[in-house]
Amino acid sequence: MSATILAFALVAGQVMLALAMVAAAYRILRGPRAQDRVLGMDALYLNAMLLLLVFGIGSGTTLYFEAALAIGLLGFVSTVAMAKFLMRGEVIE
Amino acid sequence: MITLHALPSWAALLIALLILTGSGLALIGALGLLRFKSFYERVHAPTLGSTLGMGCILLASMLYFSIGQTRPVVHEILIGLFITITTPVTLLLLVQATLYRDRQEGRDPLDGSNRPDA
């Protein structure tokens, strides 16, 4: 019984996080300004990372942990680079 | 590799609750990203997923693998620590960039005359 509930929660969690990614992607497409798109991308990275963690629980292996960590790192670096670009027009000064 | 049936039922229910809370918060945050009218409001939305939402899912993952493998699995703390430090930095930089761009276009949101919620 409880295993069924957990299985349901895993599916529901993955669906909710996928919807969150769709919402973030909509914000990227819609804008209206560049900073909104960057914010949307940051949210997209974050939700993708959470989705991988939930997927990792569902599949029962800790292999997805490294992937989630890599996504978290990449999301940070790319968002910072883009914010920097919006401010100065250059990434490296 | 562990299966869902290997867990005691209290742990399975607790993990299910944590996963639903965490992903629910992330979804509400994404909804805020769609609903809010100005950029300065939208900045608040993704923090929902990156604080408590992430915390719940990481806790669920730690509990699941620790109980399933009967040894402490705590490397999720690294993701938690890392995201908690980096999220404020990215949001701060984005707000700074927005403020800079608004001012360059002659619309200073801090003037009071042109409030973002107006």
Add this chain to the structure above:
Amino acid sequence: MSRWLPSPPTTLGLLALWLLLNQSVSPGHILLGSILGLLGPFLLKRLDVPPLRLRRPGAILRLLGIFIADMIRSNIAVARVILANHPARKNGFVRIPLRLRSRYGLAALACLITATPGTSWVSYDPATGMLVIHVLDLTEGDDWSALIERRYVGLLVEIFE
């Protein structure tokens, strides 16, 4: 603070990071992690960061507790704001005079304010010590200045200054 061990906290932090990443406390990994921990601070020294002195571990723990409680509370509050989507809700900027001057303290305050949903750090003027934050749900009568001062600034001054 000797010549070969410029920063023991960094060394210990890198060792802990290595052991957590490899999920093992075998002697081999402790050795590798220690080498990383001993070499890391020298790279950090090249970056020329100003020295950090932390005081009062008790205050750090108390600040952490306050932060976690505030974080959970404001998560629920912001979730409500988003779901209700009330048209009469007001958001806006709040100006707060700060007495905190330490750079690390200000950085920590920026992280604390931005990581709590519902408030975000907008700008800070080092000449006047005036901080501007953006508040998502601005209700009449809330004294944000006193709130930030009471909950965070007091402890941060204790820790960093």
